[in-house]
Amino acid sequence: DGGITQSPKYLFRKEGQNVTLSCEQNLNHDAMYWYRQDPGQGLRLIYYSQIVNDFQKGDIAEGYSVSREKKESFPLTVTSAQKNPTAFYLCASSQIWDRVNSEAFFGQGTRLTVV
Amino acid sequence: DAKTTQPNSMESNEEEPVHLPCNHSTISGTDYIHWYRQLPSQGPEYVIHGLTSNVNNRMASLAIAEDRKSSTLILHRATLRDAAVYYCILINQGGKLIFGQGTELSVKP
Secondary structure, eight states, rough: OOEEEEEOOOEETTTTOOOOEEEESSSSSSSSEEEEEOOTTOOOOEEEEEEEEHHHHHOOOOEEOOOSSBBTTTOOOTTTOOOOEEEEEHHHHHHHHTTGGGOEEEOOEEEEEEE | OOOBBBBBBEEEESOOEEEEEEOOTTTTOOEEEEEEETTTTTTTTTEEEESSSOOOOOSSSEEEESSSSSSEEEEEOOGGGGGGGEEEEEOTOOOOOOOOOOEEEEEEE
């Protein structure tokens, strides 16, 4: 079955450590996105990528980094520079160049807790 | 980026229709209107999208105003499983997805 997979579902890290969240899709989508969601809040865009080897900052990119070396993978690194990293992280993909069939698909999320 | 405005919350009774409004007065001619919903502790799921004409699918209907400055998501018969946060977003060429706060829909039995 085609889909988008995030791992792990829960992640605990000590303060000051970098951590990488995985996002893989087998939908052959060009675009991939990372969002952060805090309790009771909407989704805020961290980074997005429209094509391999290219990505753009979203609204809250500070303290995060990404890479897009393969079409199917878009890992997010939460660095020690991120002041409030504890949150629910969501990855999404879409086929943006086909706007008629451009619905986005989301992973089930990774809940990161930094202690 | 064009913004959308939605009520923070709405209530509905089970098996009654629900009309969820969205204002997008700064929409451009090439922006598609998308709706997603999110259940607690899950990723959002796609509901419906359209450009100018009203759209129907198995989940819902989308009514788009003639001037495209607003739209309404219609759930024809709300069930308890429809209780979720509903997001209305605009997607332009290039596909940057920007979410607002959404509308939290509660459904009473």
